[in-house]
Amino acid sequence: MTALALLGAFGTFFVAGYGLLTFLVRRETRFSLTEQIAFSWLLGTGAVSLLLWIFGLLVHGAVLPALVSIICLSLGLVGWRRMMPRPLRRMPNLLEIFLGIIVFLEIAIVFYLSFVHTLGWDGLLNWEIKAHYAFANGGVIPATYFSDSGRAFSHPEYPLAIPFTELWLYLWLGEADQFWAKTIFPIFYVIGTFLVVALGRRFTGKTWIGLLMAAFLFFVPQITVEVGSAIAGYADFPLSIFYLATIGCLFCATEPKNDAFFRLYAACLALLPWVKRDGLILWIVAAACGVFVILRTKRSSRHFLALFPGLLIICSWRFYLSAMHAPQAADFLPMNLETFSSHLDRILPLFSALLAEFHNLPTWSLFWFVVAVGVAYLLGQMRNPGTPVLLTALFVPIVLYLLIYVFSSWPNYLEHVGLSISRLLLHVAPVGFLITLLAVSRRRVKSPAPVHERGVTCTMAVSERTPVVELA
Amino acid sequence: MPVRFSYGRIAHVILWCGLALASLCVSIPKIYSGVTQNPLHSTGPLHTCDSYLKFATGASVAAKDVISIFQSTTASKRIIIFTRKDDAFSSGLGLTAAYLASPHLVRLFEINGTHPDNELSKMNPDEVAAVVFCRINRPTWLPAGKVFGSGLEVVSMSEKVRR
Numbered sequence: 001m002t003a004l005a006l007l008g009a010f011g012t013f014f015v016a017g018y019g020l021l022t023f024l025v026r027r028e029t030r031f032s033l034t035e036q037i038a039f040s041w042l043l044g045t046g047a048v049s050l051l052l053w054i055f056g057l058l059v060h061g062a063v064l065p066a067l068v069s070i071i072c073l074s075l076g077l078v079g080w081r082r083m084m085p086r087p088l089r090r091m092p093n094l095l096e097i098f099l100g101i102i103v104f105l106e107i108a109i110v111f112y113l114s115f116v117h118t119l120g121w122d123g124l125l126n127w128e129i130k131a132h133y134a135f136a137n138g139g140v141i142p143a144t145y146f147s148d149s150g151r152a153f154s155h156p157e158y159p160l161a162i163p164f165t166e167l168w169l170y171l172w173l174g175e176a177d178q179f180w181a182k183t184i185f186p187i188f189y190v191i192g193t194f195l196v197v198a199l200g201r202r203f204t205g206k207t208w209i210g211l212l213m214a215a216f217l218f219f220v221p222q223i224t225v226e227v228g229s230a231i232a233g234y235a236d237f238p239l240s241i242f243y244l245a246t247i248g249c250l251f252c253a254t255e256p257k258n259d260a261f262f263r264l265y266a267a268c269l270a271l272l273p274w275v276k277r278d279g280l281i282l283w284i285v286a287a288a289c290g291v292f293v294i295l296r297t298k299r300s301s302r303h304f305l306a307l308f309p310g311l312l313i314i315c316s317w318r319f320y321l322s323a324m325h326a327p328q329a330a331d332f333l334p335m336n337l338e339t340f341s342s343h344l345d346r347i348l349p350l351f352s353a354l355l356a357e358f359h360n361l362p363t364w365s366l367f368w369f370v371v372a373v374g375v376a377y378l379l380g381q382m383r384n385p386g387t388p389v390l391l392t393a394l395f396v397p398i399v400l401y402l403l404i405y406v407f408s409s410w411p412n413y414l415e416h417v418g419l420s421i422s423r424l425l426l427h428v429a430p431v432g433f434l435i436t437l438l439a440v441s442r443r444r445v446k447s448p449a450p451v452h453e454r455g456v457t458c459t460m461a462v463s464e465r466t467p468v469v470e471l472a
Numbered sequence: 473m474p475v476r477f478s479y480g481r482i483a484h485v486i487l488w489c490g491l492a493l494a495s496l497c498v499s500i501p502k503i504y505s506g507v508t509q510n511p512l513h514s515t516g517p518l519h520t521c522d523s524y525l526k527f528a529t530g531a532s533v534a535a536k537d538v539i540s541i542f543q544s545t546t547a548s549k550r551i552i553i554f555t556r557k558d559d560a561f562s563s564g565l566g567l568t569a570a571y572l573a574s575p576h577l578v579r580l581f582e583i584n585g586t587h588p589d590n591e592l593s594k595m596n597p598d599e600v601a602a603v604v605f606c607r608i609n610r611p612t613w614l615p616a617g618k619v620f621g622s623g624l625e626v627v628s629m630s631e632k633v634r635r
Contacts, residue, residue: 109507118520125567128520133574142575150550150578153567177517216492219499225506365499370491440488 002173006180009172010187012072013165017044019075022082024267029260032201034194039264041191042245045184045238046271048072049164050313052139060138065171092207099211103193106218111186113224114231119178123233128181129154130163135170146324156326159317161275162235181233188238189230193217195241196433199248203434204441213437220367220429228423235276236423242271242279244430246286247393251434254293254385262299265290266306273314277329278401282427283310285396289389296385331416332407343406346413350402353417363422371432377439390438394431401425524568528561529621538572541618541626545601549629551576552595553604554588565606565624576601587611603627 017040024043025031031039051068059067092100119128129151134141146156166181173180193214200210218224223237230237249265252258269286272279287307294303333339358368371394381387401424410416516522521535542551551573555566563582570578581591586609603614607623610616617627 113507118523121564124520124524125571129571132571136574144575144577148577150553150580151570153570153580175517178520179515179517216495219495219503221499221502221506225503361498362502365502366491366495370495373487373491442484 002180005172005174006169006183009169012069012168013044013048014040015044015076015079016047016072017041019072019077019079020044020047020267021264022079023075024263025260027082029258032198035198038191038194038198039245041187042242042271043267044072045165046161046242046267046274047075048168049161050274052164052167053160056134056140060140064139065168068168095208096211099208099215102215103197103211106215107186107190107193110189110218110224110230114182114186115179117182117231119182120227120232120234122228124178125153126155126158127162127235128166128178128233130156130158130160131166131170131181132176134163134167135176139167139171143324146321146326149327152327152330155277155329156324157321157329158235158277159274159279161271162238182231185230185233185237188241189217189223192230192237192241192244192430195244195248196430196437199244199251199434200437202248202252203438206441209437209441212440213433217430217433220365222363222367222422222426223429226363226422228426234423236426239272239275239279239282240427240430242268242275243282243286243393243427244434246272246282247289247390247431248434250286250289250293250389250393251386254297254389256297262293262303262306266309269306270309270313273310273317278424278427280314281400281404282397283314285393285400288396289392292392293385293389331409332404333409335407339407346406346408349414350405350417353414353421354398354402357421357425360422364425367429367432370436374432374436374439377442378435390431390435394428394435397428398425521568521572524564525620525624528565528568529624531621531624534620534624535568535572537618538569538620538624538626541628542573542576542602545576545628547575547601549576549599549601551578551602551604552592552600553578553580553606554591554608555580555582555606556586556608557582557584559607561623562607566604569604569606569624569626573602573604583608597629600629602629 014037018036020043021031021036021039048068051071052064055064055067118124130141130145133145141160145151162184165184169180169184170176196214196217197207197210200213201207204210221229223229224231228234228236246265246268249261249268252261253265255261265286269283269290272283272286287310290306291304293299294301333343358364375391375394378387378391401421405413405417408416516533518535518539522533525534525538526532545551551569553566553569553573556562566580566582570580581588583591586607588605588608589611592603592611592614603617603626605617605625605627610625610627614627617625619625
C-alpha cells in the first residue's frame with residue numbers, strides 16, 4: 001500500500017508538472033527525456049504545494065486532496081493532448097555509458113544516505129513540522145501555529161513549497177511519516193543531475209561534459225554529506241536546484257526568439273521565493289538578470305510580465321502572514337540605512353569569514369577553486385549576454401547574503417555566519433557547475449554548437465524542427 | 473575528423489584533469505566517511521524524533537509515548553517546557569517536546585541552573601496541561617511524572633495535581 005501511495009503522490013507531481021511544461025513550451029522546442037522529467041518535477045512540486053495552500057484557504061479534510069488531484073489530472077490531460085515532440089535519439093558512446101553508470105551509482109548512494117540519516121535539525125523543526133501539523137489539521141496549517149510564540153523557533157514565516165510537498169506525500173500515505181518524507185530530497189538530487197546533464201548538452205553540444213559535471217556534483221561534500229546537504233531534509237538544496245533551472249533557462253533564452261525557455265525561466269523564477277525565504281534574494285538577482293536579457297536581446301516589453309507571477313507569490317505570502325499574525329523573524333535587525341551604517345565595522349570580518357568558507361576543504365573540497373578557474377575562462381566572453389548572466393547569478397547572491405549578516409541580531413554575528421554561510425553558498429553552487437562546464441568545453445558562448453555533435457543545443461532549439469536537423 | 477593538438481589544448485586538458493584529480497583526492501575521504509559512518513535507523517513514522525530522543529536520553533522509540541501523554545491532557549491548555557541555558561542536549565529535547573506537543577500551545581523557558589521553582593510558582597496551574605523537564609530537576613513538591621531515559625520527564629497536570 002505504501003508503495004502505491006508513494007506512486008500516486010509522485011505520479012501527481014509529474015503529471016501536473018508535465019501538463020504545465022507542455023503549456024509553457026507549446027511544441028516550440030524539443031526537450032530530452034531528462035529535461036522533461038526535471039522540469040515536470042520542479043513545476044509539479046511548485047504547483048501542488050501552491051494549490052494545497054490556496055485551496056486550503058477554502059476547504060479542508062478529504063475534499064482538499066481530491067480537489068488538488070483533480071486539477072493535477074486535468075493538467076496532465078492538457079499535457080497529453082499537447083504532447084511535446086519526441087527528442088532526437090542517438091546511441092550513446094562508450095564514454096557516455098561509463099559516465100552514466102557512475103552517475104547512476106552516485107544517485108543510488110544518495111538515496112541510501114538519505115534513508116540511513118534522520119531528517120536534519122532544521123529539516124524537522126523548520127520544514128517537516130509544518131507538514132505534520134497541516135496533516136493533523138485536515139491539510140491546513142492551524143491558525144494557532146502562526147500565533148503561538150512558543151513555536152516561533154520553527155519559523156512560521158517560512159514559505160511552504162517543501163512542507164506542502166511533504167504534506168502531499170502524507171495525504172496519499174494516510175499518515176505523517178518522517179521516514180517517507182525524506183524521499184523527496186534525493187529526488188531533487190536526481191533532478192539536479194538531470195538538469196546539469198541536459199543544460200551541459202544545450203550549452204556545449206556535448207553530452208559527456210554534462211554527465212561529467214553531474215558526476216562531480218556527488219564529490220562536493222556540502223551537496224552530499226554535510227549539514228544542510230541533499231539528504232538532510234532542508235530547503236537549501238531544493239532551492240539551489242530551482243535556481244539552477246531558472247538561470248539555466250535564462251541562459252538558453254539569451255538566444256534570439258527562444259521564448260519557450262523564457263517562459264520556463266519565468267515559471268522557475270516565480271517559485272524561488274516559495275521554496276525558502278532566502279529565495280527572495282535569488283529572485284531579485286534572477287529577475288535583474290531577466291531584465292538585462294530582455295533589454296539586451298531587444299525582446300518586447302510584454303516579457304516583463306515574467307516577473308509578475310513571482311511578485312504575486314511574494315505579496316500573497318506576506319499578506320497571508322500578516323493576516324495570520326505570524327511573528328517577524330528575530331534573527332535580523334530592522335533593515336535600514338541607520339542600522340547599516342552603525343554596523344559597517346562588520347564588513348571586513350564578514351569578508352574574511354567568507355574567504356575562510358571558500359577554502360573550507362572538508363565542506364567544499366576544491367569546488368570554489370575550480371569555479372574560480374572557470375570564471376577566469378569566461379571573463380574573455382563578456383560580450384555575450386549569457387556570460388554576464390551566469391557570473392551575476394553566481395556572485396551577486398553571495399555578496400547580498402554576506403551583506404545580510406550586517407543586520408544580524410545575534411550577539412556573536414560571526415557565529416551566525418558560521419552556522420549558515422555554507423548552506424547559503426549551496427544555493428549558487430549548481431550555477432558554479434554551469435560555469436565550469438562551459439570552461440571545460442572551451443566553447444565560445446557566442447557561437448552555436450555544431451549540428452554534427454547531434455546534441456540538442458539552445459541554438460538548435462529554435463530551428464531544430466527544420467528538415468535538416470530532423471535528418472541529422 | 474582528425475583531432476588537432478595545440479599547446480593551448482594540451483595545457484587545457486592537463487589543467488582540468490589535474491583539478492579533477494585533486495578534487496577527487498580531497499573529497500573521497502570525506503564522502504567515504506559520510507557514507508560509512510551511519511548505521512540504518514528505524515523506519516517508523518516518527519523515526520527522526522525517536523532518534524533525537526534516543527540520542528539525548530537513551531530511551532528507545534519514545535516519541536509515541538510522549539505524544540500519548542500530551543494527548544491525554546486538555547488540548548486547550550498550554551504545555552510548559554523547561555530547558556537549561558548553555559546545554560545543547562536540553563535545548564534539543566525541549567524543541568523536540570514542543571514539536572510533539574501539537575495541538576497544544578507551548579511555552580519554552582530557558583533557565584539558568586537546574587531548578588525551575590521560581591518560574592513554576594508564578595504559573596496558574598489551571599492554564600497548564602503538562603510540564604516537561606529537559607535535563608532539569610523536577611521540584612519535589614510536584615508529583616512525579618513519566619520519565620524517559622535520563623533527562624526527560626513529563627508531568628501531566630491532572631486535577632489532583634492542581635489541588
